[in-house]
Amino acid sequence: xxxxxxxxxxxxxxxxxxxxxxxxxxxxxxxxxxxxxxxxxxxxxxxxxxxxxxxxxxxxxxxxxxxxxxxxxxxxxxxxxxxxxxxxxxxxxxxxxxxxxxxxxxxxxxxxxxxxxxxxxxxxxxxxxxxxxxxxxxxxxxxxxxxxxxxxxxxxxxxxxxxxxxxxxxxxxxxxxxxxxxxxxxxxxxxxxxxxxxxxxxxxxxxxxxxxxxxxxxxxxxxxxxxxxxxxxxxxxxxxxxxxxxxxxxxxxxxxxxxxxxxxxxxxxxxxxxxxxxxxxx
Amino acid sequence: xxxxxxxxxxxxxxxxxxxxxxxxxxxxxxxxxxxxxxxxxxxxxxxxxxxxxxxxxxxxxxxxxxxxxxxxxxxxxxxxxxxxxxxxxxxxxxxxxxxxxxxxxxxxxxxxxxxxxxxxxxxxxxxxxxxxxxxxxxxxxxxxxxxxxxxxxxxxxxxxxxxxxxxxxxxxxxxxxxxxxxxxxxxxxxxxxxxxxxxxxxxxxxxxxxxxxxxxxxxxxxxxxxxxxxxxxxxxxxxxxxxxxxxxxxxxxxxxxxxxxxxxxxxxxxxxxxxxxxxxxxxxxxxxxxxxx
Numbered sequence: 001x002x003x004x005x006x007x008x009x010x011x012x013x014x015x016x017x018x019x020x021x022x023x024x025x026x027x028x029x030x031x032x033x034x035x036x037x038x039x040x041x042x043x044x045x046x047x048x049x050x051x052x053x054x055x056x057x058x059x060x061x062x063x064x065x066x067x068x069x070x071x072x073x074x075x076x077x078x079x080x081x082x083x084x085x086x087x088x089x090x091x092x093x094x095x096x097x098x099x100x101x102x103x104x105x106x107x108x109x110x111x112x113x114x115x116x117x118x119x120x121x122x123x124x125x126x127x128x129x130x131x132x133x134x135x136x137x138x139x140x141x142x143x144x145x146x147x148x149x150x151x152x153x154x155x156x157x158x159x160x161x162x163x164x165x166x167x168x169x170x171x172x173x174x175x176x177x178x179x180x181x182x183x184x185x186x187x188x189x190x191x192x193x194x195x196x197x198x199x200x201x202x203x204x205x206x207x208x209x210x211x212x213x214x215x216x217x218x219x220x221x222x223x224x225x226x227x228x229x230x231x232x233x234x235x236x237x238x239x240x241x242x243x244x245x246x247x248x249x250x251x252x253x254x255x256x257x258x259x260x261x262x263x264x265x266x267x268x269x270x271x272x273x274x275x276x277x278x279x280x281x282x
Numbered sequence: 283x284x285x286x287x288x289x290x291x292x293x294x295x296x297x298x299x300x301x302x303x304x305x306x307x308x309x310x311x312x313x314x315x316x317x318x319x320x321x322x323x324x325x326x327x328x329x330x331x332x333x334x335x336x337x338x339x340x341x342x343x344x345x346x347x348x349x350x351x352x353x354x355x356x357x358x359x360x361x362x363x364x365x366x367x368x369x370x371x372x373x374x375x376x377x378x379x380x381x382x383x384x385x386x387x388x389x390x391x392x393x394x395x396x397x398x399x400x401x402x403x404x405x406x407x408x409x410x411x412x413x414x415x416x417x418x419x420x421x422x423x424x425x426x427x428x429x430x431x432x433x434x435x436x437x438x439x440x441x442x443x444x445x446x447x448x449x450x451x452x453x454x455x456x457x458x459x460x461x462x463x464x465x466x467x468x469x470x471x472x473x474x475x476x477x478x479x480x481x482x483x484x485x486x487x488x489x490x491x492x493x494x495x496x497x498x499x500x501x502x503x504x505x506x507x508x509x510x511x512x513x514x515x516x517x518x519x520x521x522x523x524x525x526x527x528x529x530x531x532x533x534x535x536x537x538x539x540x541x542x543x544x545x546x547x548x549x550x551x552x553x554x555x556x557x558x559x560x561x562x563x564x565x566x567x568x569x570x571x572x573x574x575x
Contacts (some may be wrong), residue, residue, distance in 0.1 A: 008480075012377040013384070019374045019451075020391045025407040026448065027398075029417060033409065044415040095302040106295035107288050114299050121310050122562070127509045128554050131538045132313035132320065132548060140308075152309040160302065168285075174309065175287045185289045214399035216513035223308050232399045237516055239405065248409065255402050262397035267390060274456065277396075 013228075017019030027259065031105070034253035041248045053249065061253040074254050077231040081213055081258075084230060087150040088212030089205045096159030096204075097197065104126055104167040105175070122157045133267060134221050144228050149219055153212065158280045159204055165279070166177075166200045167193070206269050210262045231258040314555070320548035332545075339549040349527060349533070349550075356529045359443065360507040367447045368499060371454030375482065378455075379462040389459065396452040400510055405515030407445035409497050431519065435526025438519045442527050445518060446511045453506075461495030462488065501565045505558065531556060 033041050065073040102108075103115050118140035126133060127205065133152050142148030178188045219230045229237065235258060238251040266273050316464045321339055325332040343349050374392060378385055395403070410418045413430045422429040431437040465488060477533055512531055515521060521528040528536065530550065538547030 008380065009382060012380045012382055015372060015377045016382075016388045017390070019370075019377075020388065022396055023392060023448070023451065026410060027409055030406050040555045042415055044420060046415075046417060048417075057355060070526075078566060095305060096300040099302040102284060102295040102298035105288055106291065106294065106298075108295045111295070114303065116308055117311075118302060121306055122312070124314060124555055125505075125509045127512060127534070128308075128551050128558065129313040129317050130535065130551075131544060132316035132551075133309060135316065136308065136313050151305060155309040172287050175285070179287070185291060185294055188289075210397050214397075214402075214513075216399060216401040216516070219515075225565050232401050232513070235405055236401055239517075249416070251405065252409065255405055257403050262399075263394045266394045266397040270390060270393070273391075277456065278460065279455075 027108060030252045030255050033249055034256050036249055038247055038249050041252075042246075052075045054228075057249050057253045058257075061250045061257070072226045072229055072234060072258060074231060074234060076227060077229050077254075078257065079231070080146075080228060081230040083146055084149045084219070085212035085261075087146060088153050088215075089208035091150055091154040092156070092159045092208050093201055093204055095154060096157075097163050097201070100160050100163030100167055101193070104164055105185070105188075106213040118160050120157075122161070126152060130217065130221065131253075137222060143222055144225055148222050149228070149230075150212075153215065153218060159208070162200065162204055162279055163197070166197060170196060171201050199272070199275070200279075202269075202273045203279065206265055206272045207276035207280055209265060212275075213262045214281075215271070234258075316318055317548045317555075319550045320544060321552045322545075322549075324545045335545070339545040343546055343549050343553075348528075351525060352528050352530050352533045355525075355527065356508070356531075359439065359446075359511075359527075360504050362443045363446045363450065363507045363511070364500060364503040366443070367450040367503060368445070368496070369453050371451045372458050372496075374451070374455050375458035375462055376488075378459055385541070392455050393452045395449055396456075398449060399513060400446075400449060401517045403445050403449045403512030404442075404514035407441060407448065407514075408518045411441050431523075433523055435523055438523055438527050442511070442515055442518050446507065447516050449514070450503060450506060454503070457499055458492070458497055461492050465491050498565070501561055505561060508554070508558070 008204055031237075032048065032050055034057055035054040036046060037053045037056075040046055040051060060086055062074045062078075065071045071195045080095075091097060099118060103111060137143060137152060138149075142151070174192055175188060183191065213230075214232060215230070216232055219233050220236075221234065223229050231254060235254045238254060239246045239248075288355050316376065322334055322336060323332040324335045378388055378392070382388070398406075408416075408431075410416050411422075411429070411431060413419050413423070413432060419429050428434075429437060431441045469491070470483055470485055473487050478486065508529070508531055511529070512535070515529065515532050516535075519527040523533045531554065534547050534550045537543045537550065539543065
């Protein structure tokens with residue numbers, strides 16, 4: 001900074017610490033609630049420090065499930081969330097890297113048209129066309145299986161644009177050199193382009209994993225069986241009974257488990273996350 | 283920008299495009315066109331027959347006081363969330379931009395809520411402010427405020443706004459920080475040499491130079507409030523009490539639920555599509571000009 005004054009730093013630290021406090025407080029309360037028994041939480045006089053029911057609550061949430069509402073164990077929901085989030089991330093990367101390769105490295109009739117057909121999907125999130133999409137999926141008999149959960153959410157252009165942007169920065173000399181070596185489109189893709197794209201792929205994976213994990217409206221509509229619920233849907237279903245009867249300690253344990261994987265991804269892969277976020281938004 | 287060297291295969295590019303095109307057509311274009319078509323149809327009560335009714339669904343929609351209420355809620359909601367989350371995030375970002383020793387640590391501690399699902403954020407905030415068991419609802423009631431987001435529409439809206447702002451701060455913080463770090467130090471130093479105090483430097487130098495980021499974030503935030511807050515609203519209030527937190531997107535969902543008013547729901551979808559396309563167009567026009575300040 002231009003001038004350096006200690007008071008300035010103290011103010012900055014104070015404001016940032018306050019920010020971290022605001023950001024962390026709701027999650028801290030959830031953590032605390034997940035360590036107390038039901039009566040303490042519902043009674044409205046929950047202490048601000050953890051209780052002794054941690055193992056019991058998490059064990060019940062993960063392996064047994066709630067007693068009153070959805071009886072689905074969270075372990076099952078976690079599997080569903082992992083499968084759909086990874087499916088969405090991998091699926092999107094797969095279809096978009098191929099189409100970006102076609103658009104950038106080939107010349108063919110309707111190339112621009114194909115690009116625009118894909119590009120327009122940027123504008124309309126799934127929320128806008130929710131019931132017609134539901135009907136299509138139902139007609140294709142894909143309600144409940146993972147395909148119905150995954151495929152409609154990968155129909156978007158973000159990945160394609162990201163790879164296109166990256167491919168444009170790859171020097172032309174690389175392709176020329178490969179062609180002199182006699183490489184065709186497959187060898188160039190696998191030997192040259194794919195290794196160069198590893199960081200871009202990883203960044204996109206991180207963003208899409210979080211996006212897929214946190215989906216709410218679509219899984220809510222598309223899963224009719226409790227056994228296909230994702231964890232984000234599961235929490236809400238634990239709370240559909242009246243508030244006094246809801247097992248808040250289990251719901252909060254589930255909420256903590258639902259936050260853990262995506263938050264861990266952001267914290268431990270921060271570089272990739274920031275890169276992916278900034279690039280997909282451009 | 284085009285590549286000068288390319289492959290000449292005829293069939294291969296189409297094969298490469300095929301997976302994405304098939305998925306886009308089946309799960310995007312087909313449903314989107316169905317939504318448009320359906321907005322001109324009316325189904326009978328059993329969903330067996332439907333007839334073409336022209337613009338009647340739209341007329342019925344604009345004759346509904348509830349629709350205007352949803353528009354108003356959406357406007358109030360997006361204005362509040364965008365204004366609050368942008369200004370709070372800007373405050374944090376300007377502090378984190380000062381060369382602090384622990385700057386990187388604070389950045390990590392402030393960005394992780396991005397990864398929390400909107401619906402989970404909603405549950406967390408509801409838990410704190412649930413009238414009978416919420417840790418923060420008790421002090422409010424103790425202070426003589428009849429706090430009850432389950433019955434009072436304004437309280438419900440405040441709660442949904444708080445949860446949405448909480449969730450969005452990290453995103454805005456990240457982009458503001460990147461924007462601030464891209465401002466050349468020399469410009470700020472020049473301002474300092476001319477005798478401008480830090481606050482004045484912020485408003486006359488930093489803030490104008492940050493305007494592309496701010497504008498970009500404004501559009502992103504409005505889109506966020508429109509769509510991504512669905513999970514928060516559904517988890518906290520379910521659109522209630524008495525429709526007080528029903529936004530336009532929530533109404534699309536609520537009206538079409540269980541095969542209710544599909545035509546009306548589709549008409550609302552079409553209106554939303556137009557709004558989003560307009561927003562995106564504004565964003566792109568601006569992005570093209572963003573080099574000049």
